[in-house]
Amino acid sequence: MSLFQIIISRNLNHHITKGHLILQFPNGQMESFGDHKLPPVKIAIQSNKWLRSIVINPELQLGEAYMEGGLVIEQGSLYQLLDLCWQNRLVDPNNGKTPISFLRMMARSIHQFNSERKAKKNIARHYDIGNQLYSLFLDEDMQYSCAYYKDDTVSLGEAQQLKKDHIAKKLNLRTGDKVLDIGCGWGGMAMHLAKQSGVKVDGITLSHEQLALAKQRVKQAGLDHIVHFALQDYRHLSKRYDRIVSVGMLEHVGVPHFHEYFQQIARLLNDDGVALIHTIGRTDGPGATNPWIDRHIFPGGYIPALSELLPHIEKAGLQILDIEILRLHYAETLKDWRRNVDKNRDKIIALYDEGFLRMWEFYLICSELSFRYGVHNVLQLQLAKKQNAAPLTRDYLYENTTAYEPISQNSNHIYSAENGYAL
Numbered sequence: 176m177s178l179f180q181i182i183i184s185r186n187l188n189h190h191i192t193k194g195h196l197i198l199q200f201p202n203g204q205m206e207s208f209g210d211h212k213l214p215p216v217k218i219a220i221q222s223n224k225w226l227r228s229i230v231i232n233p234e235l236q237l238g239e240a241y242m243e244g245g246l247v248i249e250q251g252s253l254y255q256l257l258d259l260c261w262q263n264r265l266v267d268p269n270n271g272k273t274p275i276s277f278l279r280m281m282a283r284s285i286h287q288f289n290s291e292r293k294a295k296k297n298i299a300r301h302y303d304i305g306n307q308l309y310s311l312f313l314d315e316d317m318q319y320s321c322a323y324y325k326d327d328t329v330s331l332g333e334a335q336q337l338k339k340d341h342i343a344k345k346l347n348l349r350t351g352d353k354v355l356d357i358g359c360g361w362g363g364m365a366m367h368l369a370k371q372s373g374v375k376v377d378g379i380t381l382s383h384e385q386l387a388l389a390k391q392r393v394k395q396a397g398l399d400h401i402v403h404f405a406l407q408d409y410r411h412l413s414k415r416y417d418r419i420v421s422v423g424m425l426e427h428v429g430v431p432h433f434h435e436y437f438q439q440i441a442r443l444l445n446d447d448g449v450a451l452i453h454t455i456g457r458t459d460g461p462g463a464t465n466p467w468i469d470r471h472i473f474p475g476g477y478i479p480a481l482s483e484l485l486p487h488i489e490k491a492g493l494q495i496l497d498i499e500i501l502r503l504h505y506a507e508t509l510k511d512w513r514r515n516v517d518k519n520r521d522k523i524i525a526l527y528d529e530g531f532l533r534m535w536e537f538y539l540i541c542s543e544l545s546f547r548y549g550v551h552n553v554l555q556l557q558l559a560k561k562q563n564a565a566p567l568t569r570d571y572l573y574e575n576t577t578a579y580e581p582i583s584q585n586s587n588h589i590y591s592a593e594n595g596y597a598l
Contacts, residue, residue: 176204177223179230187265194259199249201226209259216251216259233265238467238541242533254513254540261544283463287429289475291408295381297475298427302382306361311522312515317361317388320423320453321505321553331511334504339367342420344572345451345497345557347565348372352417355379355443357409358424362389362402369402374418379407409439417448425454425484426476433484437491440558449496449559455505456481456554465541472538481554493558496565501553502546509543 180200187196191209199205199219207215220226225245228236237260240246241253248256259265289297306317313319314332322334323341342364346354352374356365359378362385369376380386389404409424419440428436440450455478464477481498488495516523516535523532545551557565565571 177202177226179223179227180204183226183230190265191259191263193262196256196259197250209263214251216255217249218256219247219249221245221247232466235466235470238471238534238537241537242471242530253536257537257540257544261548283430283477286469287464287475287477288431289427289429291410293475294408294427297473298381299383300474301472302380303384305526306384306388308523308526309361311519312512316363316367318363319360320508321455321501322508322511323501324504324507331508331515334508334511335363339364340371341572342422342451342453342555343368343371345555345565346418346420346449347571348374348418350374353377353414354418354420355412355414355416357419357421358427359385359389359404360423361385362392362404364420364422365389365402365404366393366396366398368420369398370396373401375401376403377414377416378402378404379409379412380404381406381408410435412439412443414443415445416443417445419444419448419450420453421451422453423455425452426473426478429475429477430479430483433479433487434490437484437487437493441491441493441560444493444558444560446560447564449557449564450493452554452556452558454479454554454556455551456484456500457551458549468538468541471534478551484554484556488556488558492560494560494562494564495556496559496562497555497557497569499555501555502549505551505553506543506546509539509546513539513543 180202183198184206187198187206187208193209195207195209195211195213195215197205197207197215197217199217201220201223220229220240222245225236225240229240229246237246241248309317309319314322314335316332316335318335318338321338322331323338324334325337329337346368348354348368348371350373352372354365354368354374354376356368356376356378359365359380362378365376365378368374378389380389383406386404386406393399393402393404425436440452444450457478457480460480461483462480464473469476485495513536516532516539520532523535542551559565
């Protein structure tokens with residue numbers, strides 16, 4: 176028995192108290208961990224090289240072993256394996272107190288120093304890999320952020336409509352308002368606000384792929400007279416706005432730039448304006464980005480704790496009018512995305528390869544479970560310069576609610592994997 180086999184056996188014996196895992200080592204020997212009365216998840220590590228890598232740096236190497244075939248699931252599913260890991264916190268059982276985790280925490284300010292050039296490069300790594308991929312698992316409006324599930328009967332498309340409507344109400348829009356959408360994605364939020372409230376919207380992104388499709392969508396929807404999209408870094412804007420919305424963009428800013436981000440929000444917002452910042456948040460305080468996610472999915476990204484954001488909001492001179500925590504909504508969103516990926520496995524492999532599909536599955540499942548087990552949630556921060564910039568109670572969010580036309584009946588469908596663009 177090798178040293179690394181002894182180490183991993185001892186660790187798994189100590190940490191697995193829920194579920195049942197059978198591990199086959201490269202020499203063919205098998206060991207069983209956890210509750211033997213339960214149906215097992217059985218995995219095989221294919222080589223001593225992979226065994227050594229997983230033992231030394233499990234947060235990075237577990238995902239890479241799955242991607243490259245160094246770890247094979249022989250019984251059960253990837254979801255069941257990762258669920259077992261999360262139940263027992265096998266990914267980081269010491270909650271960030273390992274030497275490697277400490278070093279990542281110390282280095283995060285350097286690693287997340289996202290200059291304009293680096294920010295564009297990081298965004299391209301994730302968002303410029305092809306709109307066709309995203310069309311295969313997102314809703315028809317291409318909303319790539321947490322949806323809003325009012326109950327368990329709501330579909331992904333309906334939940335994304337509810338999310339857009341919820342945000343629009345928090346902005347308390349007035350006809351003629353000038354709105355800035357920082358990180359506009361494929362344009363769905365900007366178009367929703369313009370159609371619903373008659374506002375003028377400027378949307379900015381650093382993704383060439385997103386920009387091309389957003390411009391095509393807005394032109395064919397006949398909204399290009401009031402909605403404009405541009406490839407631009409938020410740090411270079413100078414025009415002032417009545418309303419600012421930013422959905423799923425703060426996670427790309429990086430710890431060294433939080434002050435800069437909120438200072439810019441304050442500079443761009445009119446004195447009676449309202450800003451709505453929608454971001455993933457970590458629940459256990461400041462930390463470091465998972466190294467597998469940083470390497471393969473969101474380079475330079477960081478999910479902030481609320482405690483990290485509040486000092487910068489205060490120093491920017493912004494008032495916090497409202498904070499809402501969306502808890503399991505993103506877990507349900509990711510579940511729907513994961514199921515759509517599973518339905519389109521062959522198409523994704525044809526676009527990329529088997530390793531890419533495995534990477535994307537690992538990403539979506541890990542993300543879903545991080546919300547299910549309460550490590551992450553979603554924050555909606557309503558900010559302003561004046562306390563009376565929004566109504567004094569939340570009643571306005573729920574009064575005069577109207578049922579919006581389901582996306583599937585909307586004429587602005589955006590993409591067909593088989594037929595190309597079809598707006």
